[in-house]
Amino acid sequence: MSNRSTTLRWTRRALVAAAFTLLLLGLALQLLAQFEPEDLPAPAKPSALVFTNVSIVDLRDEAGHIIPKQWVVIVNGRIASLGAEGSHPLPADATVIDATGKYLMAGLWDAHIHTLRLSPQLHLPLLLAQGVTSVRDMGNTCSWSSDPGCRSPIPQWRERIEGGHMVGPRLLQSSSFHLEEIPLEPGALQTRIAALKLAGEPFLKLQLDGQTSTADFARVLAVAQAQGLPVAGHLPHALDLLQLPHQAISSIEHDWSLLPQCADDRPHFDGRNRSKAALLAGLNPQRCEAVLARLAEQGSLYVPTHIASTGQDARLAQGGDPEVAALADRYVPEPQRWLWALMRLAGKASPQEQAMLTQVHLAALKLTQQAHAAGVVVLAGTDALDADVLHGFSLHTELQHLVAAGLTPAQALAAATWRPAQAFGVGSQLGTVEVGKLADLLLLQANPLADIRNTRQIEAVVADGRIYGAQERAAAMAFVADQAQRWRVMSRFVAGLWMSF
Ligand SMILES: [Zn+2]
Structure with missing residues (x-):
């Protein structure tokens, strides 16, 4: 038998093996991609949440300014009241967060x-x-x-x-x-x-x-x-x-x-x-x-x-x-x-x-x-x-x-x-720290008006009245880090590229 036909035969075998491997890989990916991925549940919404002694970052004028020593009371996910320390009675069952030295701005x-x-x-x-x-x-x-x-x-x-x-x-x-x-x-x-x-x-x-x-x-x-x-x-x-x-x-x-x-x-x-x-x-x-x-x-x-x-x-x-x-x-x-x-x-x-x-x-x-x-x-x-x-x-x-x-x-x-x-038409509900607005807030460890990089110094995030402190934020990031390494998530990602879903 000539060298040429041997080479051809082996090439054909290699091609068949490659096609078969790809097919198996495709099937395995499809199978892995079938698993429903899991969601991360949110922390419970406290009925009332209060920030005491907080500096509010007010952005309504061009220069922006800080309003120091404020109380911000959130009830059922909305800002119910705010003002100088002691200006309002606190709800009895409130989760109280001492925000001394911290800055509160809209999410x-x-x-x-x-x-x-x-x-x-x-x-x-x-x-x-x-x-x-x-x-x-x-x-x-x-x-x-x-x-x-x-x-x-x-x-x-x-x-x-x-x-x-x-x-x-x-x-x-x-x-x-x-x-x-x-x-x-x-x-x-x-x-x-x-x-x-x-x-x-x-x-x-x-x-x-x-x-x-x-x-x-x-x-x-x-x-x-x-x-x-x-x-x-x-x-x-x-x-x-x-x-x-x-x-x-x-x-x-x-x-x-x-x-x-x-x-x-x-x-x-x-x-x-x-x-x-x-x-x-x-x-x-x-x-x-x-x-x-x-x-x-x-x-x-x-x-x-x-x-x-x-x-x-x-x-x-x-x-x-x-x-x-x-x-x-x-x-x-x-x-x-x-x-x-x-x-x-x-x-x-x-x-x-x-x-x-x-x-x-x-x-x-x-x-x-x-x-x-x-x-x-x-x-x-x-x-x-x-x-x-x-x-x-x-x-x-x-x-x-x-x-x-x-x-x-x-x-x-x-x-x-x-x-x-x-x-986007929701200015009456979101975008500022004001009474009546939905409680989507960011609590920072440093003043963002002094240095914009301070938006990275996050103490806590409030989203729809739920509070994400250090622990909840770390858990959210660890969840993503874990999901990103999972085979079924990776295979869904690849399958999505192939099948455009
Ligand atoms: Zn784009």
Whole structure:
């Protein structure tokens, strides 16, 4: 027998063995993925909770200020009274917390996260333990699914969180669909948007191709507006915002999406590194001013997500952040860490490119400050789930980005408390430490107005009146660390990538 046919025979055998192994692995993964993952139950809600001798961080004026020596009384999950020490009688059965030397502020919001079916195991407890008590979900499991019958788990999670059966923040808005292509058939866009409206989608999330024309973008806005569905998402690079008819975009996501609108050279920009230097060179302050004035006038929100946008490009170019990598080792399942490692590898750049990406990042930070100064509502958001962006932890980094952009700590904190509460229509219930509001609070060991990094010095988190002290926070983080290492969670994660659930 010739060497060639022996080689062929062995190659064939190896291929069959590989296919068989893959099949077995696939079946094993499927089987493991069948197990229903467990949820972490929340601590019981005390009927009354009192903070004594606490300093309240009041963010209602631009500078922010501290109101010292206060009592805050929470009854059945709402702030029942507050005032100077001794100004109110304390409820008889209250849990009393001596908060001498501590700072109480409204719980934090992340206005841009993503969820997966595994979020109750991997993300929601982390958000809460890190003081994030409300989120806007910009894309869940169904957004990536090709199954038109995909049902979002979010309504069920909301119920379980409210009942104390699951630890998690308030999931205020959740988007289950991304528009990535404009359907060509006449009437198809109308039908699609009508269906989204009927399904209770809070807005139409746009992730159109970067080269989408201004006319096509305007057409999508017009159809959505005619049906009363707000539009949120990415701006295509080729779009000229100033040429759009007067239709409002309710929220613009990511700094890389808005920055090109400040440049004259948009038609040559394709989002890749090689075209970024020209974009920087073409930034036009007058144009930028006009763009921001229009956004302010139309009431568009701006969620720069610096950490996941130009900040991420600059960081990945340098090989990533070791502190984030250490957190990921603990809280992110291995298959996801591999994906992140691949993205880190792909993002690595030459020293010249690193310097250019840092310049782009600085330009994006400057734009955030200009947007704020022009009256555009800037909100703190992270795009958590993106490479090296961890739920909860990353919001504190984003707050630092906002301060690096030139916002004061009080303005940055407002972007993560009362501004999102107002922007998402729950300003009367959430966002400040005031009588009548829901008790979503953050108790800090140091003053966040003095240094924004102090938001990381968490003493306790109150979510819906339930208190998460050192022990409960540690338990929530240990739960995620444990879940992230479990085979069945890892296999569900991998199976989810394959089967898009
Ligand atoms: Zn996103």
